[in-house]
Amino acid sequence: MRPEVTDFTSAVRRRSRRAPFGFLALALTVSLAASLLLPASALANFFTPKSGGSPNANEIASLYKIILYMAAVVFVIVDGALLYSVIKFRAKRNPVAAQIHGNTRLEIGWTVAAALILVVLTVVTFVKLPSIINPPASKPGVVFSAATTEPTVPHGSTKLTICVQGRQFIWRYTYGNGCLNNAFASRLPYSYETMYVPAGITVILDIQATDVIHSWWIPSLGGKVDAVPGYTTYTWFRADKAPTPGHPVIYHGQCAQLCGRGHAVMTARVQVLTPQDYQSWVSRQATLIQQANAQVTQLRRQLTANGNL
Numbered sequence: 001m002r003p004e005v006t007d008f009t010s011a012v013r014r015r016s017r018r019a020p021f022g023f024l025a026l027a028l029t030v031s032l033a034a035s036l037l038l039p040a041s042a043l044a045n046f047f048t049p050k051s052g053g054s055p056n057a058n059e060i061a062s063l064y065k066i067i068l069y070m071a072a073v074v075f076v077i078v079d080g081a082l083l084y085s086v087i088k089f090r091a092k093r094n095p096v097a098a099q100i101h102g103n104t105r106l107e108i109g110w111t112v113a114a115a116l117i118l119v120v121l122t123v124v125t126f127v128k129l130p131s132i133i134n135p136p137a138s139k140p141g142v143v144f145s146a147a148t149t150e151p152t153v154p155h156g157s158t159k160l161t162i163c164v165q166g167r168q169f170i171w172r173y174t175y176g177n178g179c180l181n182n183a184f185a186s187r188l189p190y191s192y193e194t195m196y197v198p199a200g201i202t203v204i205l206d207i208q209a210t211d212v213i214h215s216w217w218i219p220s221l222g223g224k225v226d227a228v229p230g231y232t233t234y235t236w237f238r239a240d241k242a243p244t245p246g247h248p249v250i251y252h253g254q255c256a257q258l259c260g261r262g263h264a265v266m267t268a269r270v271q272v273l274t275p276q277d278y279q280s281w282v283s284r285q286a287t288l289i290q291q292a293n294a295q296v297t298q299l300r301r302q303l304t305a306n307g308n309l
Contacts (some may be wrong), residue, residue, distance in 0.1 A: 053220035053251050053270075054237035059131045060223060066124055069305030070117060132222075135159075135236040151204055151236045162195060164207040166214030166227035166255070169262035171195075175282065180206050180232065185292070189285035194269040198278035199242050199249070207233045214256035218270050224256045239272040248273050 005183035048068065051061035089098075135151045138158045163179035165172040173195045176188045181188070197203050207216055217224035221237040243249045248271045255266035273281060 002185060007044075024071070050219035053218070053239055053241065054222055055136060056132045056237060057222040059128050061085060063125060063128045063132075067121060068069040070121065074117070135202050135204070136238065138202045138238065139240070151234055159198065159202045159204055161204045161206065162197070164195075164205050164216055164227065166207070166209040166216065166266075168211050168260050169255075169266040171216065171255075171266070171268050175285075180208075187286070187289055189282050189289065193267065196244065196269055196271050196273060196278060196281050197239055198275045199272050201240050201275070202236060202238045205235045205237075207235065212259050213257050214255050214259050214266070216253070216268060217249045218253035218268060220251045221253075221270060226257060239270065241272065242279075243272050243274055245274055248277070 006180070014037055037038055049057070049064055051057045060205070081173060088260065133151070161177050161179060163174040163183065165174070170192055172192055174183045174188050174190045175196075176183075179188055205216070205225070207227045208231070209229045211229065213229070214227040215224050216227055216235075218237075222235065225233050225235045227233065239249065239251075241249050250272070251270045253268040253270070253273045255263060255268065257263075259266065
């Protein structure tokens with residue numbers, strides 16, 4: 001082989017050995033610069049679920065963080081050992097690779113460690129699961145997990161039942177017991193897109209769909225719940241953040257199941273009112289329904305009298 005070819009081959013090999021370390025240094029530099037330049041508020045709830053609106057949302061976020069932190073520790077240990085090995089035993093310092101056939105104690109150690117991690121995660125999950133599934137009592141004086149049976153509120157506690165109906169591409173909310181069966185006969189109040197709830201009251205949601213599968217989700221109030229045609233799913237939350245009169249607390253959400261071409265506009269909101277403002281809103285809605293029914297009845301009589309019906 002000619003000398004110039006040999007020199008070129010050696011140079012390529014040296015550059016290929018340095019390339020992974022140069023790439024690693026560049027990646028670390030970019031990551032550090034991004035962490036310094038990006039404001040902390042821009043990453044709020046980026047790695048963890050939203051919470052703070054309901055007790056069950058807080059428990060979901062707490063469980064998620066426990067699993068995330070344990071996974072982060074495992075990631076650092078494993079990738080740290082990998083990075084150390086790459087640098088310590090690189091080809092430049094060790095031209096001939098050492099042949100190691102196994103370390104029984106090490107293999108047993110990491111197998112037992114992995115099993116212990118799974119046991120810890122299982123125990124923590126089952127400890128927190130009841131507080132996610134079972135709704136608490138409403139606050140004295142007057143959060144979100146799906147189920148196929150209606151959650152039971154502690155005996156003697158105040159609760160509010162709201163029926164959630166998903167349709168392409170809007171949410172309808174009907175307020176009051178019996179909203180699943182005789183909402184129209186009982187002339188129960190209703191609203192579209194925005195749900196109105198009183199602060200501190202445990203809210204039970206009966207969720208249905210009229211056409212395709214939807215998914216009702218307000219991240220700050222808990223997990224997403226599918227609305228499936230022909231079935232009723234149930235969930236709950238308790239909005240504990242107290243609003244001030246005239247200044248409600250609003251939580252935003254979105255249909256989380258691709259349901260058609262208008263899926264992106266199928267938004268959802270929960271507006272938390274004081275108990276007094278909520279009662280005023282319900283009374284006002286009942287009055288508006290009575291007025292609308294009276295107008296329709298009068299129009300029907302006129303059309304019937306003119307022979308148009």
